[in-house]
Amino acid sequence: QSVLTQPPSASGTPGQRVTISCSGSSSNVGINPVNWYQQLPGTAPKLLIYSNSQRPSGVPDRFSGSKSGTSASLAISGLQSEDEAEYYCASWDDTLKGLFGGGTKLTVL
């Protein structure tokens, strides 16, 4: 059971907007930035969002992130079939270690 809590699954149809939540605590998400990773089947994770809401070069603006208090969210608008993947949030914890959420499997129906 991860300290950063994500829903195990999410789904949407092409063109829809979906959001994935990440719930932490005052020792991690509440005080440190949140990053999001996308892992396509059989591949290494890829940085999708950093510092709560910043997109690395090359990441479409369909992907956005936000944070409020001890929770963060990843939103994907204009859902596409290639967005079907596992999504992980991550944040540093002041118990002095890095934390990942348990992951959310996104299915495009």
Added chain:
Amino acid sequence: QVQLQESGPGLVKPSQTLSLTCTVSGGSISNSNFYWSWIRQHPGKGLEWIGYIYYSGSTYYNPSLKSRLTISLDTSKNQFSLKLTSVTAADTAVYYCARSNYYDSILLDYWGQGSLVTVSS
């Protein structure tokens, strides 16, 4: 373009030491702006942060692995390595190396492709 590549045995016997090396190309591991990290993923499971090393040699480990873990670097070869002692089946996982940001060490912007290590007799 920075690239990372893990290498090492794919099969390790229980109680022995798991050793992996990450070779970095397209950038120097002596760059003070980055840490060099290891992450693992148990089969069908989520990601677990293992630890990181800085170019100076300073390290930071996951407390749950600290007693068995050593991360080191070889700047002459632009490589860093992981050693995990006294392994059990619970250490079977895909091991990733990655570059992380100095100001946010869980901001991992470049990853290796991963190396599956199976612990079995």
